[in-house]
Amino acid sequence: MKNKKFWKYFKEYEWSNIFAMIRNNRLDPKICNDDFKNKLVVITGATSGIGYLTARKYASMGADLLCVNRSQEKSDALKDEIEGEFNVKCDYRIADLSKLDDVHKVGQELSHTNFTIDVLIHNAGVYLTKRESTTDGLEKVFMVHHLSSFIINYYLVEKLKAQDKARIIVVSSEGHRFAAWGLRMDDLMWEKRRYSGLKSYGSAKTAQLLSILIFDQLFNGSGVTINAMHPGAVKTETGRENGAGYQWFKKHVIDRALRSPEISAEALYYLGVSDEMDEVSGKFFNLTAMEEPAPPALDMETARELWQISLDLGRLNTQTEKE
Numbered sequence: 001m002k003n004k005k006f007w008k009y010f011k012e013y014e015w016s017n018i019f020a021m022i023r024n025n026r027l028d029p030k031i032c033n034d035d036f037k038n039k040l041v042v043i044t045g046a047t048s049g050i051g052y053l054t055a056r057k058y059a060s061m062g063a064d065l066l067c068v069n070r071s072q073e074k075s076d077a078l079k080d081e082i083e084g085e086f087n088v089k090c091d092y093r094i095a096d097l098s099k100l101d102d103v104h105k106v107g108q109e110l111s112h113t114n115f116t117i118d119v120l121i122h123n124a125g126v127y128l129t130k131r132e133s134t135t136d137g138l139e140k141v142f143m144v145h146h147l148s149s150f151i152i153n154y155y156l157v158e159k160l161k162a163q164d165k166a167r168i169i170v171v172s173s174e175g176h177r178f179a180a181w182g183l184r185m186d187d188l189m190w191e192k193r194r195y196s197g198l199k200s201y202g203s204a205k206t207a208q209l210l211s212i213l214i215f216d217q218l219f220n221g222s223g224v225t226i227n228a229m230h231p232g233a234v235k236t237e238t239g240r241e242n243g244a245g246y247q248w249f250k251k252h253v254i255d256r257a258l259r260s261p262e263i264s265a266e267a268l269y270y271l272g273v274s275d276e277m278d279e280v281s282g283k284f285f286n287l288t289a290m291e292e293p294a295p296p297a298l299d300m301e302t303a304r305e306l307w308q309i310s311l312d313l314g315r316l317n318t319q320t321e322k323e
């Protein structure tokens with residue numbers, strides 16, 4: 001089976017959506033000036049790039065933070081910096097989101113807390129030019145982007161629904177378009193074909209977008225919304241795990257075309273706080289401009305199939321889910 005939905009998607013592509021993306025790529029985000037005092041924001045990967053600036057933005061507007069990071073040292077430094085500069089609390093949990101055990105632990109802990117989670121931002125991510133296997137035998141990019149956010153959301157469904165309201169924001173990417181002909185459901189782990197950094201990234205981001213379609217249905221009628229966003233093409237530490245050739249290319253070519261990640265933080269603040277987002281769910285934004293994602297990211301049939309596979313791969317069909 002090779003991209004068996006090629007023709008279906010081919011017919012669904014519309015040039016107007018591509019032009020809209022190109023136009024939106026040049027826009028600045030809408031700005032929200034409302035404060036967020038006494039609210040709690042959970043954010044993954046707050047130790048660098050977009051996550052770091054987003055954590056600072058929310059803290060500067062009065063929000064308390066619970067960061068989910070993999071580095072103890074960077075988390076301590078972040079906590080000291082944010083609590084020293086702003087009058088807020090900045091807690092953290094250590095979790096390597098490429099490890100199922102760590103992800104389950106965080107998901108379970110968050111689902112059992114009695115505090116309100118006002119905004120949950122799935123931001124942590126990785127870009128790899130060579131395939132890496134996690135300790136659980138999963139392809140790492142798929143695990144960190146899609147499965148980790150899937151598992152945490154899955155644990156949180158009932159807790160968030162029991163709250164008055166909550167917003168989940170998934171930091172996705174226009175890069176989902178690299179999976180132009182959809183997910184290879186027979187090879188989500190990239191074991192049967194040549195690995196491509198762009199395509200694996202595109203697949204993982206497409207998977208994230210597909211899972212949002214189902215979560216949106218689960219949250220329907222509650223005060224919980226779930227949306228995805230592209231944070232702009234911005235200069236961060238992304239890709240640092242890759243080799244010297246990639247680093248050279250990133251520094252001398254890619255980085256020169258990139259914008260400041262401050263725009264990502266402003267967009268993530270707007271999407272998390274603005275009243276205008278109160279009723280909006282199941283959508284994709286380029287910064288703060290609502291946009292139509294590529295056809296493979298809107299395929300409900302694949303979304304349902306992926307949901308079942310994700311339950312299995314994420315070990316949510318086992319006893320753990322009931323703990």
Ligand SMILES: NC(=O)c1ccc[n+]([C@@H]2O[C@H](COP(=O)([O-])OP(=O)(O)OC[C@H]3O[C@@H](n4cnc5c(N)ncnc54)[C@H](OP(=O)(O)O)[C@@H]3O)[C@@H](O)[C@H]2O)c1
Pocket residue numbers: 044045046047048049050051068069070071074095096097098099122123124125126144171172173174175230231232233234235236237238239
């Ligand atoms: N930069 C862009 O232009 C761009 C465009 C579209 C989408 N995005 C998305 O934006 C998000 C943030 O990326 P960024 O550009 O800000 O990259 P970044 O500077 O590399 O930051 C990535 C963050 O994720 C954390 N992280 C990575 N792997 C992790 C793991 N296994 N467990 C826990 N945390 C992990 C990193 O922790 P450490 O500090 O410990 O490494 C860091 O805090 C990603 O989802 C990315 O796909 C970025």
